[in-house]
Amino acid sequence: MMGILAPVVSSSSAFPSAIWKPQQCQRGIMRFAVPLQHGSRNLYPVFLRTAAPAVRCISTKGSVELHNTCNSSSGGMAPEDMQRSKMLLDNSSTSMDNTNDFEIELQEFFNQVKSMLVSGNKEGAIDLLRANYSLVKEQIDAGTRGMEQAATLDIIALGYMGVGDLKFVENLLEMLHEMVGCVQNDEPLLDSILMHMGSMYTALGRLEDAMLVYNRGLEILEGLFGKHSPFLITPLMGIARVFGLTGRATKAIEIYHQAISILEISRGNECEDLVVPLCALGNLFMKEGRITDAESSFKRILNIYTSSYGANDGRAGMAMCSLAHAMCAKGNVNDAILLYGKGLEVIKDSEYMSLDDDVLEKMRVDFAELLHVAGREQEGRELLEECLLICERYKGKGAS
Incomplete structure (x- = not known):
């Protein structure tokens, strides 16, 4: 469905300053987590909740950075981000200051919606989303359909995903599909928007659409950073998940192994970033009945967390419980009970949850x-x- 559409009127050089917000928020680099979907009960959701933010779509001029939550600090731009920013801005009529202002406004908007939802203020979040949608829709109807409008719609769609209004998310995705379908791959923010679209398409069950946008994002990032860059992890994980959901387990396993290999080469065999593809791979192995392979994946996760945080850390406890599932499925019931009990004790004693x-x-x-x-x-x-x-x-x- 992702075809090249008829040309549209490009946006003006000025970035839209009409991001409506009732108050100022803390400023920072625009960073939006792409949640990993999971349907297997083999590895508990909270385990993914601690690991998922390790893969983040960071919209610093369109680049995607693999970012470790536990070790992150300022969230500043990596050298590759800065290099890409310069390349894109050199070909843009918009100044770097204007670009940063726009991204800061989007970051503030996103953070405010998220804060409202976390605090239970759903109506406030909806009002904020509606106000910004009205503003950007006016710009689009007036013929201004650049990446600035697409990026704003992207954040609004993510907000409505959080609200749970999936029907409206579908409408926003159709608008985004038309807008990104007629732009070149070197547009700033495009790869991040594509990753978010892939995540939302997957959550909505539109897996063919998800595969198309993930593949396009992968193509952009491979062209920028090569085929062995950790920047590729986000689209690779999305593609592997879609393969798994559509019954193509062999292809999914191949892609997960590709992601793991990239991380091992770039970050080392014990890096915490490996947890995300390893747990996705382990769940898929469990689903496919490859219990020994699943056990190996979960053992490796346990080793990573134990090495990084110690055996009494809550993350290690969660890994123990996940490994216990695999051991039980393999028939090692007594060993599974011992490990399960230890894992729950560690979680309780560490007050992890x-x-x-x-x-x-x-x-x-x-x-x-x-x-x-x-x-x-x-x-x-x-x-x-x-x-x-x-x-x-x-x-x-x-x-x-």
Whole structure:
């Protein structure tokens, strides 16, 4: 569906300053996380939640940087980002100051919507999104359809994904599809927009569209940084996921291995960035019945976290529980029970998660079921009673 459309009127040299916001927010580099989707129960969602931000789409003049959450500080531009910025701005009629101002405004807009949603102010977030959509729609209807308008629509679409209005997200994606379909690959911000579109298309189940935009983003980044750059990890992960969701497991595994190889060469065999492709690969192996391969992936994740943070860190505890799943599927029930119990103990002692966290509750229930299967019904019942007491304490009696 991603064809070259008829030419449209290009945007003016001035970036749109009409990002409506009720108050000023902290300024910084525009950075928008692309969440990794996951459907497997083999590796708990919270595990991905800690690892997923390691792959981030950073819109510093269109580049994508692999960024480690735990080690990040200022979030400044890497040398490759700066080089690309100069190359693009040299061919632009817009000054660097104007470009930075626009990206700062988008960052502030995104942060404000996210803060409202996190605090439960959904109506405020919707009002903010509507106001900005009205402004950018006026510009588009007037014939101004440049990358500035596309980038603004992109952030609005991400906001509506957070709100849960998927129907309107579909409409915004159609608008974005038309706008990015008629621009050249050297446009600033394009690769980041494509990555976000791929993530949203995937979440909506439009997998062919997701594959098209991921491939285009990959082509852009390969042209800029070569075929072995860690900048390629985001589109590679998106492509692999789409292959997996469409039943092409062999291709998905091949792409995950490609991503892992790139990271090993550029960052080393023990870098934490490896957790994201390794856990995606492990889940896919579990789905395909390749339990030994899955166990190897999860063991490697455990080794990475243990080496980086120690065996008593909550991340290591989560890795233990994920590995226990694979061990159980392989038939090592007793070893799985020991590792599962240790993992839950580490998570609790480290206070890595709140006791009433939904994911932690699911883990306790799963462990109770495993104990029951192993003939240790009393221990399983005690664990289920603990789950009930925690639920009543935090959510009230009768809560499900």
